[in-house]
Amino acid sequence: MEKQEPFEIGGEKIRPGSRRVIRIPISMFPDHPAFFLSLYVIHGKLPGKTLFVSSTIHGDELNGIAVVKHVISSNHTKNLKGTLILAPVVNMIGALIKSRYLADRRDLNRSFPGIEKGSQASQLAYTFFHEVVKKCTHGIDIHTGSDNRINLPQVRSDLENEETRELAIAFGAPVVLKAKLREGSLRSAAEKEGIVMIIFEGGESFRFDTFAVRVATRGVFRVMAHLGMIDKSQCPVSKVPTVISSASRWIRSPNAGVFHAQRGLGQKVLKGCVLGDITDYLGISQTKVRANFDGIVIGRTQLPLVFQGDALFNIACVSEPEKAEEIILGLEEDEINNLPFDDPNTF
Numbered sequence: 305m306e307k308q309e310p311f312e313i314g315g316e317k318i319r320p321g322s323r324r325v326i327r328i329p330i331s332m333f334p335d336h337p338a339f340f341l342s343l344y345v346i347h348g349k350l351p352g353k354t355l356f357v358s359s360t361i362h363g364d365e366l367n368g369i370a371v372v373k374h375v376i377s378s379n380h381t382k383n384l385k386g387t388l389i390l391a392p393v394v395n396m397i398g399a400l401i402k403s404r405y406l407a408d409r410r411d412l413n414r415s416f417p418g419i420e421k422g423s424q425a426s427q428l429a430y431t432f433f434h435e436v437v438k439k440c441t442h443g444i445d446i447h448t449g450s451d452n453r454i455n456l457p458q459v460r461s462d463l464e465n466e467e468t469r470e471l472a473i474a475f476g477a478p479v480v481l482k483a484k485l486r487e488g489s490l491r492s493a494a495e496k497e498g499i500v501m502i503i504f505e506g507g508e509s510f511r512f513d514t515f516a517v518r519v520a521t522r523g524v525f526r527v528m529a530h531l532g533m534i535d536k537s538q539c540p541v542s543k544v545p546t547v548i549s550s551a552s553r554w555i556r557s558p559n560a561g562v563f564h565a566q567r568g569l570g571q572k573v574l575k576g577c578v579l580g581d582i583t584d585y586l587g588i589s590q591t592k593v594r595a596n597f598d599g600i601v602i603g604r605t606q607l608p609l610v611f612q613g614d615a616l617f618n619i620a621c622v623s624e625p626e627k628a629e630e631i632i633l634g635l636e637e638d639e640i641n642n643l644p645f646d647d648p649n650t651f
């Protein structure tokens with residue numbers, strides 16, 4: 305059998321069969337590091353794939369912090385094969401200043417693979433990419449909705465690449481959405497290095513969302529089982545098929561005013577049906593918001609006051625909206641009320 309070597313990261317060597325907190329200095333003050341990139345590394349006794357799970361690349365998107373916490377406290381990784389690198393808060397500067405961006409107002413997820421002596425965002429991107437991402441064979445990056453929008457738990461990935469598609473489906477989120485690569489994003493930079501990566505999106509900024517955190521935590525374990533890193537028998541099996549969509553579109557506000565939604569996440573919409581309405585401030589005049597194609601709601605604004613043209617509902621095109629709704633709402637019911645977790649007290 306192939307022997308497992310020590311794992312080198314952040315200038316340290318981790319022995320096979322051990323786990324360690326690694327802190328890599330970021331953004332120097334004159335005489336000491338201003339911040340550290342905190343990692344939790346589990347290096348298995350036996351060789352296998354190397355997977356990173358990252359969160360809070362956007363400083364206001366926090367769900368992944370809860371996911372990482374649950375993965376660390378779980379028994380599933382006891383006999384891990386390969387190496388798991390958990391990065392709960394990649395953009396620690398944005399998280400501290402309660403911002404999606406860094407203090408230099410740059411978007412970390414448009415700064416990959418980064419520049420060693422570039423801007424604050426470029427430097428952080430460079431460190432994370434070279435110290436973590438490039439050492440991995442696979443990755444999961446956890447996000448939430450932005451701009452006061454909430455997202456149904458969903459995986460976004462390249463569906464053309466077979467390996468990526470299989471990883472996305474193995475995750476077991478209610479929806480898998482085909483997503484274009486954006487220049488400078490972590491996924492784009494990782495793909496150029498041949499690293500198989502998926503994005504998870506769920507919930508909203510500045511909040512922990514129970515449904516999204518549970519789906520993502522199970523998803524991380526399912527991916528590890530799919531990659532042979534943990535025993536399949538320990539893996540929380542997905543009972544329902546994932547709904548796959550190759551396109552999504554926003555339905556925008558036909559008017560300015562007070563928005564009242566009549567459709568929630570995961571619900572079906574049929575062409576012509578009413579999704580909500582916009583009234584004036586007195587509630588006298590009313591404009592209905594209608595769907596112009598069939599699908600399911602995968603994202604929605606949380607703002608009650610909107611301008612004409614504001615994005616209201618993100619609809620994923622699916623071939624059988626009724627069936628998709630049944631699958632998704634059933635999964636939500638199970639996830640919130642029925643399925644046990646390792647430690648139910650932590651949820």
Ligand SMILES: [Zn+2]
Nearest residue numbers: 362365447448
């Ligand atoms: Zn994000």
